Amino acid sequence: MRLSVQQDSFDLGHEANAFAAGITGAGAVVTFTGVVRDNGGKLAAMEIEHYPGMTEKAISGIMDQAMARWSLADALVIHRYGRLVANDPIMMVATAARHRADAFAAAEFLMDYLKSRAPFWKKEIGADGSEWVAARDEDEAALTRW
């Protein structure tokens, strides 16, 4: 299990390959990557703030739950903070399990919890000012399915 909260960018291909190479006994690897949307060309930058300390604690807790619930072979979460621009990767999740259903379900579970329970806040900087991204009710509601 690996968690990295980092300012630097990451290479999705490299991370996915390294994750897959480190696994034994799994027949399924799922990866998900979140990317900065350009809002129709209007986004100048996205600033991501987080709560150092709580971020790592909260995500580790979510990962422990996923590992136990789906008996995963391994899990990886990378989440960035700081100033990003359109098309930059924001975060990635990877899960490995014996069969694909567990790997997909665990990846979705991790994503749903990261959205609403990991202390990150996104601010979109545009040409005409900046705005904090509001949490969506759908994201909170998504937690009830788990």
Add this chain to the structure above:
Amino acid sequence: MIDVMYFAWVRERIGLPRERIETDAATVADLIDELKAREPRYEMAFADLKSLRVALDQELSSFDAPLAGVREVAFFPPMTGG
């Protein structure tokens, strides 16, 4: 003494990321009342508790939670990770 931290627009409205506060507040709600009575910028930041979340010692908590033994309180809007 308690460390109080603010994130995202809460930090912007109050104008600082953290401060140490001498308080006898029994609960989070009592602490919020104390802060609101200080200055309008606090009153503005805490105007709508439905749009706020609180963490006690880095665990999500609730406004009626007691502050006894707590070292770090953080106020922030609903999280937008992922």
